Amino acid sequence: MRRRTVLGVLLLALVTVLGVVAQPAVAAPGWASRSPAGLTIMPHARLVDGGAAVSVSLRIRCVPNGTDGIQWEGFVNVEQGDVFGWKELGLRCDGRWHTQHVVVPVSAEPGTETYVAGPATVTAMLDDENTLTQWAMEVRTVTVRDGWGCPHR
DSSP states (O other): HHHHHHHHHHHHHHHHHHHHHTTTOOTTTTHHHSSSSEEEEEEEEEEEGGTTTEEEEEEEEEOTTTGOOOOOOEEEEEEEEEEEEEEEOOOOOOSSOOEEEEEEOOSSSSOOOOOOOEEEEEEEEEETTTTEEEEEEEEEEEEETTTTOSSSS
């Protein structure tokens, strides 16, 4: 009788441990309770190559590719009057926040249009490449500065 009780307790302990170990894999604790992506556009940008491009800073977070079937892609767009440009983001998706500096060239023949110091509208988005579901998007008016005069690089 005593042996059965001991074996029962050991078996119960083993089943409990295996039950904990066999839980479904999740990218990171807590992802089910929050969005798998986030982004923030910083308030300042800077001119690059005499206005041929603008350097924009973003803070980006996304869960690893494959989590919930998501395959990430991201884009940033800069508009200033009739001048605009866009760039695909190189994403590092590990569930942590990362700062990324993106150089967005003017979408025009070289030398025909340039960005200038002053306000510009920046739009950034993170999508699932497979389903085109948009997981994060932000639109912000930023101040474009000439040279290295902005508080972040």
